[in-house]
Amino acid sequence: MSIASPTEVLGAVPATRPAGGLGRRLRAATRRLRDSPRMLAGVIIIAFFVLVAVFGPMFVHNPNAFVGPALAGPTAKFWLGTTQSGQSVLSQLIVSARSTLEVGLAAAVIATAVALAIGVGGGFIGGISDDALNLLTNVILVIPVLPLMIIVSAYLKSGGLGPMIFVIALTSWAGSARVLRGMTLSLRSRDYALAARVSGERTWRIVVVEVLPNLSAFIVSGFIFTVIFAILTQAGLAFIGLASPDTLTWGNMLYFAQNDEALSSGAWWWFVPPGLCIALVGTGLSLINFGLDEILNPRLRTYKVPKGR
């Protein structure tokens, strides 16, 4: 729903590629960050979690080791308390950050690649193969994904993160593909694309040089949505016990907490942090996307309320 439909945003596509070197673009990007406090907040949140995911696991001990008393609340030694079997919740949280973000990133990379191939490829080639790809996209869009994934995960239960990443990616590319196809259909008939074709440039060069740069904001926005979707989906499937328990993720932590009745024993320090982390990462990514939205849809940006309302 949050992905704007192609017809809605067509007017916002710049007719020419932005000119200028890397330095100028960087400066433009910093200016945008400064003008959009939401985007800035999002970037800060995500940067924090990425740092924790990359460097955090170096500083914690084995997250599965039994290091303290069972089900103890936060203390100076264990900042976020311990689990039912005396593992440090903070260590688990930090180690989980890496695998959770990995799932989100990997699934989004695969899904975006598929969306590009099917959306841009189909839109550019046209004809019957475009019709077929478009039909496939629309069918995937209306098939209910979550029950399908629950069933598939049940069949593949023994697999680790790999199969789950694959399943999430293969069910989440369709939204982006539809947006990208609409955009490509419009871009390929613009004057500069026609000019490139007339001057004898090869198709792949037109796609890479003339079309893709104008799609970049939409590709990034779709990518971010898929990361959020993948993290939430993985958490949901893990929470109901359909992920392999060997790899710790935030979803798995919630599963263990729920199974060991953290709720009724009042161990809030066990089940609040993992969910809070997921929510914060999701919020950060959404905020970045709102910033992009304001760039893509000028009406959200330039409208000023007249006084006296």
Next chain:
Amino acid sequence: MRVRYLARKAGFYLIALWGALTLNFFLPRLIPGNPVEALLARMSQTGNPPAGEYQALQALLGLGGSNIFAQYAHYLDQLAHLNFGVSITNFPVPVTSIIASALPWTIVLVGTATVLAFLVGTALGALAGWKRNKWLDMLVPSTTFLTAMPYFWLALLLLYLFAVVVRVLPLSGGYDSTLTIGWSGPFITSALQHAILPAATIVLAQLGGWLLGMRNMTLTTLSEDYVVAAEAKGLSPRRVLVRYAARNAILPSFTGFAISLGFVVSGSIIMEIVFSYPGIGYELLQAVQNSDYALMQGIFLVITIAVLAANFVVDMLYVFIDPRTRQAS
């Protein structure tokens, strides 16, 4: 023109349904080993499987018969006769009666909550867009947080607050199991009490999406010429908002709402699991945990049909609401 558009749409949904059915046919092939024998062995532990159950299970899982095309034809034939087989979880209850008893719980609870979330979220969204940069609009970022959090975690928090810390609401289930289901006062009271937290979870989790969508559409509509003209005419602000801006801004939200009605059956699977609420999602997890393939397939089919039907109804309604779709085809 209209007939052609509808026929094309109907054709599309038939293809989508066929795609889902075919997917459903191929999935059991991923199971290692012979699932039919595993199922029959489990059935024999609790009672005697009915005669011909082996063949029926094979057909349903698409595994019996000589070649794959014959299996496929037999599978479609079984589905056409609504023959989903027998559940293992509650042996030997037919899958259809399990689904029939779970569906009302999901539809009433999730349906009511979805309507509530849409009404409240859209109204607040229109207001937030109208009074941009006022306090309500400042709250918009916090709804981002509501939308981004996993809704089963929100459910856990609510459970912790209202069933563990302050013991005012029940911890799980759909009703007090000492009561018999029926139109009696105590049963309805108990069912309502059990529905408060699940419904609150759905409303809180969905509110943000409606709010944000309506806010942005209101902002977009407010810069249209006809709104400016209405203001210039000196119409009251309330009239401009309700009759000119909101009325046009609601179109995308309305589409989203109609589609979300289709997801009523499937949208809150994990929420139902948190509350052990006796709906479709809870049954699906039971089926998955017990390797109850017949029940899994039946539930997936029901959910798919609900979603496709809702989408089709939306497309049909759109022809009457938005004249542009007629020209576009």
